[in-house]
Amino acid sequence: MLINLESERYCAVIEYDGTLFHGYQIQPDVRTVQGSIEKTLTKIMKVFTRVSVAGRTDAGVHATGQVIAFDAVWRHSTDDLRRALNSVLPHDIFVKKLVTVLPDFSPRYAAIQRSYRYVIVNDTSFSVFERFYSHYIRSKLNLALMREASTHLIGTYDFSSFGKPPQIGGHAVRRIMAINWFAKNNKIFFDITANAFLYHMVRNIVGTLVLVGLNRLIPDDVRKILLAKDLKYSGPTAPAQGLYLMKVVYPNFIISG
């Protein structure tokens, strides 16, 4: 009797609350998103299963549309595998979609576009229940000025002033396609889409634009900071808790968060 032991490559869109994770990437002795997923897959598949990812997120950063991929031998339907994963995974990780992909699919190298959201609570009153999910700023932010300053960042530039390349010696040229600020109730949302991001780039951009919103910089200063190509000129790195990886886009199919 022949048993089909052919492995398939799977791609999943996952959501996680970053609060209780020491970031995405596996590390010894601490709880990580990668570690939790690999442990779950290894339990279900009964063989160690390595997972690759579109973009590693730092401790405290959340995701609604992170993308991962892994190889597995599974005899049942893809939807059964999704249900099996969700029943074994801890409750702060959830598999939203699961599809099979070509064997050489890399969630990181195949991605052509990433979108992040940053959430600010801008209010005179404070709720502890928003602390792990937003950045609290008491002073009133000037949204019009932050929007104006943001226009200087749209396009293809060397973003060295806002972050470091993930690889040593890598270049810092990235293309920002869109920035959108909007307010709802006492919250301000910052949505940004780029081909890729430097390390801490979203949080450094937000930290700098917030200085504009507080009238401590003028919009044109952001253009000057960009042109300086030196990390020391940007504002403070905004806290991890307000950041969400929303969506990763691929050329032939789109996986949306």
Add this chain to the structure above:
Amino acid sequence: MLINLESERYCAVIEYDGTLFHGYQIQPDVRTVQGSIEKTLTKIMKVFTRVSVAGRTDAGVHATGQVIAFDAVWRHSTDDLRRALNSVLPHDIFVKKLVTVLPDFSPRYAAIQRSYRYVIVNDTSFSVFERFYSHYIRSKLNLALMREASTHLIGTYDFSSFGKPPQIGGHAVRRIMAINWFAKNNKIFFDITANAFLYHMVRNIVGTLVLVGLNRLIPDDVRKILLAKDLKYSGPTAPAQGLYLMKVVYPNFIISG
């Protein structure tokens, strides 16, 4: 020169997100609400300051109206002390109100009434961002049946079927003044007020009433469970994450959450 070193007794209404605390009560080597507050007060007052509390909450339980008290020598205004506390406290604890009280005030023994809320997400879709703040139940709950069952619990009874007295040998008679269930969007809220609660009493009542909502018990079974006065007859203890201490009431003045 005479320096006024008279100590005052302070009473505070505090809010906390229970997610990253190992409960209220101080324990060695882990992060607790009491430990964080005493550390903050000790830093501000430069002398060890013990805090007493209305009701200890378990790991993962939240509070919007917990009440604490402590003695301190403070030369500035009460509002200055509130601001000092909030600037030193970690961001998942917040002092909402601070007043001076009589020297013998006990937040626990003076309390005449406590209110808790329990939050259930009752939906076919699942969000990781609600996991630390609610109990997720996929199957549709019958709210009318849960309301009907709740009426059997209003009044003064021996609630041994729903919890243990906090002291060994203590009696289990408590008076429930009100239970209110209401639904909003995909959430169901359970509000309960009693003179005092047994250990795990709210979570055991919710766990039992949920069985009614799932048609696994009928409303009259709740009356029978109550009369049995034995913890083994009640339903499973609902998870800590859905529970909020909302309000503690005192005879001469009300501190509301």
